[in-house]
Every structure is written in C-alpha cells, then in structure tokens.
Amino acid sequence: MSKVLVIGAGGVSSVCVHKMAMNADIFGEIHLASRTKSKCDAIAESVKERTGQEVATYEIDAEEVPAMVNLIRKIEPSLVVNLALPYQDLPIMDACLETGVDYLDTANYEPKDEAKFEYHWQWAYHDRFKEAGIMALLGSGFDPGVTSVFAMWLKKHKLKTIRQLDILDCNGGDHGQAFATNFNPEINIREVTAPARHWENGEFVETPAMGKRMVFDFEGVGARAAYMMYHEELESLSKFIPELERGRFWMTFGDEYIKHLTVLQNVGMTSIDPIKYKGQEIIPLQFLAAVLPKPESLGETTKGNTNIGVIATGEALDGSGEKTFYINNICSHEKAYEETGNQAVSYTTGVPAMVGSAMMLTGKWKGDGVFNMEQMDPDPFLDMLGEQGLPYQVKELDRPVDF
Known part of the structure; x- marks a missing residue:
C-alpha cells in the first residue's frame, strides 16, 4: 500500500x-x-x-x-x-x-x-x-488522457497507422441552470474563447473560435452540435503519432450556452486583462468565475450522459486496407453522482486520474523523466478504467468521417 x-x-x-x-x-x-x-x-x-x-x-x-x-x-x-x-x-x-x-x-x-x-x-x-x-x-484525465490512450489502443490492436483522428467530446447532461460550466469556469471559458487549432499536413492550422460546426448523433445523448476547438492532446498526439495527417478536437455546446457566452464575451467579462474597479485591480474572467455556479454544486441536478471518444482512420493491422474505428465511453451523470456525489464531467476526469496514479504506484507504468499517456501501454490502464466505472466500446465504421 x-x-x-x-x-x-x-x-x-x-x-x-x-x-x-x-x-x-x-x-x-x-x-x-x-x-x-x-x-x-x-x-x-x-x-x-x-x-x-x-x-x-x-x-x-x-x-x-x-x-x-x-x-x-x-x-x-x-x-x-x-x-x-x-x-x-x-x-x-x-x-x-x-x-x-x-x-x-x-x-x-x-x-x-x-x-x-x-x-x-x-x-x-x-x-x-x-x-x-x-x-x-x-494529462491523466479523460481529454487529455483517456482519448490519447484510446488512440494508442487502436494503434496497438486495430490500425498499423492513423491517418486521420477526430476526438469527440459530448456532454448531454442538463443541470437546469441558465449558464454554468461543468468544470472550472475560468479554464473552460479560456479554452472555448481561444482560437481553434487543428493539426493538418505537419502543422497546426488556426481558425476563429467556434468557427467550424458540425452535428453528430451521439449514442446515449442524440444529435448534438459540436464545435472544433483546440485541445492540448492534439499537441502530444501529433508528436507521438508521426504519420498523422489530420487531427481535430470537437466539443458540444447548446444554443443557450453559446448565447450567454457570446454576450459575456461582447461585454468584456471573458477578458483575462486586469481592470481597475473602485481602486482595486480585478480580472473580469476571474470575477465571472466567482459568481457562476460551482461545478461541484451541479452533481445533484445534472441528468443525462456524457459520450467521449475517438474516431480514427488508417491502415489496418491485418493488411485488409484502410479502416475506420470509433472507440468511446458513455457515462451517466446520475450514476456518477450516486457513487461519488459528483456529476459525470468531474467523474470522467477524476477516475482516470486515480487509474493513472494506480498505474504508477503498482509499477505497471514506470520510467524516469516526463511522459505523456501516449508513451504508455494502453491495455492495463483501459482494463482498470473499465473495472472502475468507465468501460469503453469499439466499433468499425463503414467509412471515414466527412465532417
């Protein structure tokens, strides 16, 4: 112990x-x-x-x-x-x-x-x-974290190479609030309002924040609008999958969230530049984070599922040509709350943090230096992750994604 x-x-x-x-x-x-x-x-x-x-x-x-x-x-x-x-x-x-x-x-x-x-x-x-x-x-969370392990599991068991990779993060939960973030508001809003970047042909391509939108039918949730944005695992995935031609990250947001965020951005409340107010220096985004509902307070009221996964296209390991696989997890907000008193967005990050810690403490993952999840054997991690409440499923798609 x-x-x-x-x-x-x-x-x-x-x-x-x-x-x-x-x-x-x-x-x-x-x-x-x-x-x-x-x-x-x-x-x-x-x-x-x-x-x-x-x-x-x-x-x-x-x-x-x-x-x-x-x-x-x-x-x-x-x-x-x-x-x-x-x-x-x-x-x-x-x-x-x-x-x-x-x-x-x-x-x-x-x-x-x-x-x-x-x-x-x-x-x-x-x-x-x-x-x-x-x-x-x-990065031993879900995204980053499990999504990178998903990609490397596909490389170990299904695909010799990964040519295209799309990470899809859908939170289909409803907490009944007009506007609230499901993890730290300051970090969430900084991520969403930053310019989008995706990996293409050996470099990152920058586009306006929330500029590219698509609709995807998520199992356990339904059809949801998802927006392309930058997420840090794209940096490590492009490093550790050298043959990757295109890598993108997508996250779902409801119309109400987009409406509120647009207004807050337009009036300067998402800014991280300090301003003077009554003789005190404050950062608008930090003040906004202080008045928004705390993510840990949303557990009891949040209903529905999350669905987070990876779609990868590349050369099949068995030599049968190019194939596309979708590997994902579906997590219930209600079950997460019942077990730990927290909603599924916290659960899907907290459980992988525990599993990554267990991998290190038991010696299943070890090394001297600084490592990303892609550098580790995906099998023991995903085995334990499933046992601890976040099982995954894999299916072959009939064609690459075209969104």
Missing part, C-alpha cells in the same frame, strides 16, 4: 479521492491539500461516510514552492497528484524535483496572463526528472 498526496479540492479531486479510498489496497494513505482547507474537509467527510476510509487534510498554496516542499517532506508520499489549476503545474513539479517524488496531473501548464496551454513548459523538465530518477505523468 502506498501513500499519496492530492493537491486541489474541486469536483475532479472529490471523485479521484473517493475512488482512491475505494481502492485501499493500492492507496493505503490519502492526504488532501488545497488553498481552502474546508473544501478538503468536506471531501474527507464524504469519503468517510461512503467508504469508511480516513483522509488527512491540509491548507496549502500550491504556487509557493517552499511550502509545498515542506508539506511533501512532512507527509513523505510516493506520489503527488496535481488536481489544482493548470497555473500551478510548474511550482508543484519544482517541489517534486526538490523532494524526489513522482508527479501526475490532468491538464498541462497554462500561464495566468495568456490563454495558451501547451506541453513545452513541462516537456522541458524531462532531463531533470530523469536525472532525479523520478517520473512525471502528464
């Missing part, structure tokens, strides 16, 4: 810690820290009620490296699981380097002052982690 330190106390963390407690044979001691200790205490109380397992809680500012170092040395965990904001990735990695402890996160680093999320800042840590004899696993 291993000791683990989880940083962050939002919905994803809540799911991850609940699932860790349900796998006490792997996660012998669970320690949880965030800037607001009361949030950690609430998660610990829920975990105790649901599983009987104890969770130790702490207050920490994850951007303060000396404080993080002191906490890690006090706890002496085998692994630090970063489920805080992407701005805090590098300080936590610095603390892991100083203490010689393995690291895992679910989202790549993003500067506070620029809506730009890329891996190169974290990839630059590879040599230092390798020299220290420790491992960092990046």
